[in-house]
Amino acid sequence: MSDPAASAAVQPYLLLSAVLFCIGLYGVFSRLNAVGVLMSLELLLNACNINLIAFSRYCDRGVELARFGGTALGAQGQVLALLSITIAAAEAAVGLAIVISIYRSFRHINVDDLDLLRW
Amino acid sequence: MSAAATGVGPAFWLLAVGIIGGALGVVLLRNMVQSALCLGLVLLLVGGIYLNLHADLLAGFQVLLYVGAVVTLVLIAIMLIHNLAARYVVQTNQRWGLGAVAAVASGALLVWAINDTRWPVTLRPVDYSEQLRQFCLALLDKYILPFEVAAVVLLVALLGAIVFAQQTERSE
Missing domain, CATH: 1.20.5 (Single alpha-helices involved in coiled-coils or other helix-helix interfaces)
Structure with a gap:
């Protein structure tokens, strides 16, 4: 069941996801403006979603259905990815609203210079 | 690692090259509008990866919610924020080298861990x-x-x- 040949089926997806995650991580570290940081965060979330869908396709053991009965196979990771996409949409909306609100007060969105609460 | 050995088709590799190139565009381009358009490309191609993994419903959600909603939000934010779209503004902070080292180090750790693990794959x-x-x-x-x-x-x-x-x- 877990022979090396089958194990290699999921690996390209995980490697792609790891590379995408690291590019996003670099973006979060290096971007100066808050919109750039938020866009890099979207890359991070998408890397996680690729992982979830890949595991859902290849490594799912199924989830017991209490009310409908039986076992749903290959659904667990997809449900998680759906919730993750939903939360990412909410995060983008709130994040960009905060960025616009910050821009109104400071006339810039340079994350290095937003030190109002730092003493 | 060839396509024949891993069982993923050429479509996956095309999508992967597009995703990585687009993601580099997102984090490296100085013009934020171009950067946001690169983000849209990456999100669309990630939807293609979902189709490649036979998760067609999620691919639909990806296109509707990410490409349709999030990229539009980002573009509107860039439009509202004055001189963010200027062409020659420095867009990186002083610690980008440290950030690159941290990203490459965590990437090496992740790749090592992925190659070192035997994933319990059930092909169905x-x-x-x-x-x-x-x-x-x-x-x-x-x-x-x-x-x-x-x-x-x-x-x-x-x-x-x-x-x-x-x-x-x-x-x-």
Whole structure:
């Protein structure tokens, strides 16, 4: 069941996801403006979603259905990815609203210079 | 690692090259509008990866929610924020070298861990209608509470976004 040949089926997806995650991580570290940081965060979330869908396709053991009965196979990771996409949409909306609100007060969105609460 | 050995088709490699190139564009381009368009390309191609993994419903959600909504939001934010779209503004902070080292180090760790692990893969045939049925059953059975909570979170977040972004009278 877990022979090396089958194990290699999921690996390209995980490697792609790891590379995408690291590019996003670099973006979060290096971007100066808050919109750039938020866009890099979207890359991070998408890397996680690729992982979830890949595991859902290849490594799912199924989830017991209490009310409908039986076992749903290959659904667990997809449900998680759906919730993750939903939360990412909410995060983008709130994040960009905060960025616009910050821009109104400071006339810039340079994350290095937003030190109002730092003493 | 050749395509024949891993069992992923040439479509995957084309999508992967596009995703990585687009992601580099997102983090490296100086023009934020071009950067946002690169983000749209990456999100669209990630939807292609979902199709490659036979998760067609999620690919639809990806295109509708990410490419349709999030990229539009980002572009509107760039439009509203003055001189963010200027062409020759420095867009990186002074610690970008440290950030690159941290990103490459964590990437090396992840790649080592992925190659070192034997994943418990079960290969099974794809049945699209059955897969969609089981997805919906799982969403409405075991995951009904997270589903409802996500709906409430989305509503509260969008209301909060309106509250944050609206013009308010400044009371001193």
